[in-house]
Amino acid sequence: MGKISLFTKLLVVLVLSYMLNLPSCLAAESLTILSVASEETDGFRRYMRSATHYGYNARVLGMGQPWKGGDMNFPGGGYKVNLLREALMDLKDDKDAVVMFTDSYDVILNSPPQKVLQKFLDTKAGVLFSAEPFVWPDTSLENRYPMVKDNQKRFLNSGGIIGFAANFYAVVTAKVIQDKEDDQLFYTLVYLDEAMKQKHNLKLDHDADIFMNLNGAKSEIDLKFDDNGKAFIHNKKTSSDPLVIHGNGPSKVYLSWLGNYIADAWTLDKGCLVCEEAEVKTRSLAGSSLPKVLLAIFVERPTPFLPQFFNRIAAQQYSKKSIDIFIHFKDEYHTKHVDTFNEKFGKLYNSILIVRPDSKIPEQQARESAFHEAVRRDVDFIFSIDSIAQLTNAETLRQLIEQDRPIIAPLLSRPKKLWSNFWGDIGNDGYYLRSEDYVEIVQRTRTGVWNAPFISDAILVHRSRFSAANIPSFYKKDLDQDMAFCANQRDQGNFMYLSNKDFYGHLINPDHYNTSQLHNDMYEMWENRLDWEEKYIHPNYTRNLLPDFTLEQPCPDVYRFPILTETFTEELIEEVENNGGWSGGGHQAASDPRLATGYENVPTVDIHMNQINFHDHWIQILKDYVGPIQGKVYQGYSSRSNAIMNFVVRYKPNEQDHLKPHHDSSTFTINVALNTHTTDFEGGGCRFLRYDCSVRDTERGWALLHPGRLTHYHEGLQTTKGTRYIMVSFVDP
Numbered sequence: 001m002g003k004i005s006l007f008t009k010l011l012v013v014l015v016l017s018y019m020l021n022l023p024s025c026l027a028a029e030s031l032t033i034l035s036v037a038s039e040e041t042d043g044f045r046r047y048m049r050s051a052t053h054y055g056y057n058a059r060v061l062g063m064g065q066p067w068k069g070g071d072m073n074f075p076g077g078g079y080k081v082n083l084l085r086e087a088l089m090d091l092k093d094d095k096d097a098v099v100m101f102t103d104s105y106d107v108i109l110n111s112p113p114q115k116v117l118q119k120f121l122d123t124k125a126g127v128l129f130s131a132e133p134f135v136w137p138d139t140s141l142e143n144r145y146p147m148v149k150d151n152q153k154r155f156l157n158s159g160g161i162i163g164f165a166a167n168f169y170a171v172v173t174a175k176v177i178q179d180k181e182d183d184q185l186f187y188t189l190v191y192l193d194e195a196m197k198q199k200h201n202l203k204l205d206h207d208a209d210i211f212m213n214l215n216g217a218k219s220e221i222d223l224k225f226d227d228n229g230k231a232f233i234h235n236k237k238t239s240s241d242p243l244v245i246h247g248n249g250p251s252k253v254y255l256s257w258l259g260n261y262i263a264d265a266w267t268l269d270k271g272c273l274v275c276e277e278a279e280v281k282t283r284s285l286a287g288s289s290l291p292k293v294l295l296a297i298f299v300e301r302p303t304p305f306l307p308q309f310f311n312r313i314a315a316q317q318y319s320k321k322s323i324d325i326f327i328h329f330k331d332e333y334h335t336k337h338v339d340t341f342n343e344k345f346g347k348l349y350n351s352i353l354i355v356r357p358d359s360k361i362p363e364q365q366a367r368e369s370a371f372h373e374a375v376r377r378d379v380d381f382i383f384s385i386d387s388i389a390q391l392t393n394a395e396t397l398r399q400l401i402e403q404d405r406p407i408i409a410p411l412l413s414r415p416k417k418l419w420s421n422f423w424g425d426i427g428n429d430g431y432y433l434r435s436e437d438y439v440e441i442v443q444r445t446r447t448g449v450w451n452a453p454f455i456s457d458a459i460l461v462h463r464s465r466f467s468a469a470n471i472p473s474f475y476k477k478d479l480d481q482d483m484a485f486c487a488n489q490r491d492q493g494n495f496m497y498l499s500n501k502d503f504y505g506h507l508i509n510p511d512h513y514n515t516s517q518l519h520n521d522m523y524e525m526w527e528n529r530l531d532w533e534e535k536y537i538h539p540n541y542t543r544n545l546l547p548d549f550t551l552e553q554p555c556p557d558v559y560r561f562p563i564l565t566e567t568f569t570e571e572l573i574e575e576v577e578n579n580g581g582w583s584g585g586g587h588q589a590a591s592d593p594r595l596a597t598g599y600e601n602v603p604t605v606d607i608h609m610n611q612i613n614f615h616d617h618w619i620q621i622l623k624d625y626v627g628p629i630q631g632k633v634y635q636g637y638s639s640r641s642n643a644i645m646n647f648v649v650r651y652k653p654n655e656q657d658h659l660k661p662h663h664d665s666s667t668f669t670i671n672v673a674l675n676t677h678t679t680d681f682e683g684g685g686c687r688f689l690r691y692d693c694s695v696r697d698t699e700r701g702w703a704l705l706h707p708g709r710l711t712h713y714h715e716g717l718q719t720t721k722g723t724r725y726i727m728v729s730f731v732d733p
Helices: 006-021 042-054 078-088 113-123 139-144 165-172 183-192 194-200 249-259 273-278 306-314 332-348 363-377 396-402 438-442 481-491 529-536 541-545 566-579 615-633
Strands: 031-036 057-061 098-102 107-109 127-132 155-164 202-204 211-213 221-225 231-235 244-246 293-299 323-329 351-355 381-386 407-410 449-451 458-462 497-499 552-555 558-562 606-608 643-651 659-662 668-673 681-683 686-688 693-695 702-707 714-716 719-722 724-731
Touching: 031 078, 031 113, 042 057, 042 107, 057 078, 078 165, 078 183, 098 113, 098 165, 098 244, 107 249, 113 155, 127 165, 127 211, 139 183, 155 165, 155 183, 155 211, 155 244, 165 194, 183 194, 183 202, 194 202, 244 249, 249 449, 273 449, 293 306, 293 363, 306 332, 306 529, 323 332, 323 363, 332 351, 351 363, 363 381, 363 481, 381 396, 396 407, 396 458, 529 566, 541 558, 541 615, 552 693, 558 615, 558 693, 566 643, 566 724, 615 643, 615 668, 615 702, 615 724
Parallel strands: 031 057, 031 098, 127 202, 211 244, 293 323, 293 381, 323 351, 407 497
Antiparallel strands: 098 155, 107 244, 127 155, 221 231, 381 458, 407 458, 449 497, 552 558, 558 702, 606 643, 643 724, 659 714, 668 702, 668 724, 681 719, 686 693, 686 714
16 A cells, blocks of 8 residues: 555544534534423424434423413514523533424424434534524514525524524523513524624524425425435425424415425335324224214205115214214205114114204204214214215224324215315415325325315314313304314314225215105216116126126027116106106007107007106116127127117006017117016016017016017017016117
């Protein structure tokens, strides 16, 4: 090895001398973090979680003591300075001690102390204050601040300060401040004092290297993920990656959104880490040891598929004796549905209270009444659920409780839509804004538990959020009840969460629900297709479309398959009988107003779909559910699913009990059995004369599909007892 040059030796000596004489070698233990909080709010718990996660030596001042700093929505907070003065007494003589002060309710730490300490030492400041683009509270001081570059922060913010203990102590003892005087004005005047600035090397964090104040700076921020999948904040204006994030002023909603990710709350590779941290041990609880719940149900408008809603409520896998039921419904239309639920399940629950339409109680008052009932029942939770929330996951209630959040909702959205029961952001007017991750959360490509500014329709609230003296309010100027509840919770500093860890269910769309028919759910196939299919399409229908499944063929080129549920057939019969506009089964002297031609080739006793306003719906059924079957069995022909003749036929003795041989005016015919052979009627069926083949025992909800012209000349066999109903369509006439 060659000799070391004199220049190299001198360079090594200089570097070692620099390292030994500057405090750049301070250990992380040299950094003490101080904060002020008088109570453990959700924001405080979030702050302490970030401090604990990164291993900070954190001390909280004023906890459990009365707050003396005045209203922090206005100038105030001198109490914080006075608490700091006392705390720094023990540290001021330690020349290596570095102290960082931050607010707590609206601050999240997003870096280990070593990184914060190193960045501070790099500034060579005695005390470094965070900076923001606004001068507050005394705008007359603006001109006393030095000018900065266009991309820098010019004015002092008191929410984040870091400095050597001796210098920091000198700042907080520079003059007397009363508890209710303004802390930011206090620090501003100290900073603008040139003598103090020079003596203690006071600086502002103009580039947001350590402190990021979010107010007015949302457009500057990018949420990014490093190579390990961990979230960090990048300020594209200052080209910095801030380490202490402060949601000052009106930026608290945005801070909460960032808080869903930073401090390793959610990572790209591991997902939601705070979810596992927060879960409580309720899985082992059973029976009477389960938390008690008031399940508050609100039916505030005519709602499709309410019987399914109630059945899914009853199916929740939670001891019914641990649940009290509160129901408020507004429309007499749903009386039968509520009463059926009560008759079927009411006695299984600990109690049930029904507030009926004749009470005339408005919705906001009813929702507050539910909380009063929850207090009276001394329950642990209230689970408020609206009738549009279809909980298909029977573990929803249990899983929400396990998430251990004071206020939490399950993600629910309209099927195949982005309309959901939460907002990711809120505009200045208090209404919906879409957050960057809204689509990913709704579509569940990102899963976890998310702090959200607005939730609705299914909300679990822990007893810590309500009491006899603190009933949540559903009133706020110019806001509806859901928005008012959430706005009031935000005003109180209470966080609200949304879980999409699992699939919990979906939302019904009630916007165009028409209650003019007897069975109105039948008409919901466009607005609420998922629930409509579940209620009305036969559960075995889809197997017909499997490539290796062979459809039943009772006669040559005649196919039989399940298509509709018994519920559909029952409701369709009741709908046409309720209409009562049966044809006479013969040619009328005047033309038939139901048909464009005014003439039925082979008259039957029937009611057409246009008489019950179901024509368009039935055509859609032909397109979506019959068309695919036709395409499979009659290959080479593509149906237009056009049908003019769509009608329910009624056969019974002493009226019309059979139909003479005929050809249908169709390319193919669909014939659906609406009631049960041998149970509801005897006889009946269809005979294809060319093949001398009869089909007599088609199950309810099953369809016969056969060619209409030329080859399949057929007749309706005599019904000898009871009443037989069939649904017939002449497709592609």
